[in-house]
């Protein structure tokens with residue numbers, strides 16, 4: 001069994017450092033916050049009964065004094081949130097301390113995917129995807145943890161959400177936990193550990209599928225725990241479809257306590273039923289992601305939600321989908337491998353802003369199939385060798401990413417993106433480098449030679465080129481023949 005990671009240690013401390021009474025209180029604040037975000041009727045009642053808040057709390061079965069958490073919801077008190085004065089409202093302070101710990105955990109999950117010693121080429125490629133995402137995706141980029149693998153244990157999805165950000169196909173079948181399948185599963189997960197070490201702990205077992213569609217799902221994720229040391233996160237939009245199955249998953253959470261699960265809430269009726277079925281304490285390890293129309297949250301403009309958004313806009317109607325360019329533009333999170341165990345398929349993917357080019361909000365850099373664990377290992381090795389150059393090859397044709405706007409400067413250049421600016425400068429060499437890349441059509445070798453002719457030291461010039469590459473500023477979009485798009489042999493020929 002691999003050692004317990006700092007990520008899991010941190011997560012377990014969130015629970016272990018609180019008394020049972022503190023956890024109970026937190027669970028009830030969480031229930032209040034869920035109701036506040038999801039339910040417009042509740043928000044109206046709070047507003048209309050500001051002098052008698054506890055009657056509203058009683059009506060909704062929330063056993064807390066609302067006066068102690070005013071900064072969480074009362075307009076005139078919002079300004080005290082995350083200030084020293086917040087201590088005057090102990091329940092608000094308790095909630096915000098918990099949220100800070102959860103945000104720290106999110107960042108630790110991203111770090112958990114680092115594997116410089118186990119697989120340097122993959123690590124460098126993933127770091128470039130993270131930097132590009134932070135630059136390209138605006139506000140939602142911080143919440144993406146870039147797990148290195150997602151496994152699908154079904155084909156298609158029975159839920160059929162109208163807003164599905166990855167446009168899941170109709171359900172066809174699930175992958176049962178037979179002796180043969182279990183052996184292959186354990187072999188594949190074990191191979192991820194031997195290739196990527198503890199980064200394999202970031203894996204999870206759904207994508208364009210819902211865990212509730214596979215009755216053997218708990219057996220697969222418990223295997224994952226025993227092989228990697230991490231129980232994968234479960235996200236389901238059908239938590240009541242098979243309550244016994246859901247409770248099995250929650251029991252595994254209680255047993256191993258690695259990461260918060262998520263229930264997607266499709267309508268207010270489901271929200272009410274989930275609150276009725278599960279106590280606040282039972283849902284302490286479950287985030288409710290509310291997609292009902294009364295919810296204050298916006299959806300990612302990707303997949304079917306993006307299609308709906310386009311048709312609503314064409315009809316001159318408003319929508320509840322992300323409206324600002326810096327808003328939520330993808331639900332894809334994996335920078336690594338998307339594996340379907342029924343098809344025995346692997347895709348190398350990374351998040352991107354959804355667009356006509358990538359409507360599902362993720363790029364596909366390569367795709368292949370496998371039958372055995374040995375073939376799986378060979379497929380991944382081939383993808384890494386072909387698509388993850390550790391430095392710029394001389395024959396790569398360079399251009400800046402299409403979403404960046406170039407501005408020449410006397411001693412360098414600026415690149416303007418969605419809500420961010422990248423500056424590179426320090427002298428005429430930088431300025432010339434920017435001009436040559438912006439002009440397009442030049443290979444890395446041609447640019448290096450030109451800069452050396454202009455007086456640059458060969459080592460300085462090489463470092464400069466690698467720096468622009470490592471920052472994720474160059475076009476590496478496979479649909480635009482970006483860097484690493486073509487297998488190495490074809491690129492070299």
Ligand code: SF4
Pocket residue numbers: 157158159160161163164165166167168207208209210236237
């Ligand atoms: S959002 Fe999830 S549950 Fe809904 S259709 Fe897509 S994959 Fe299925």
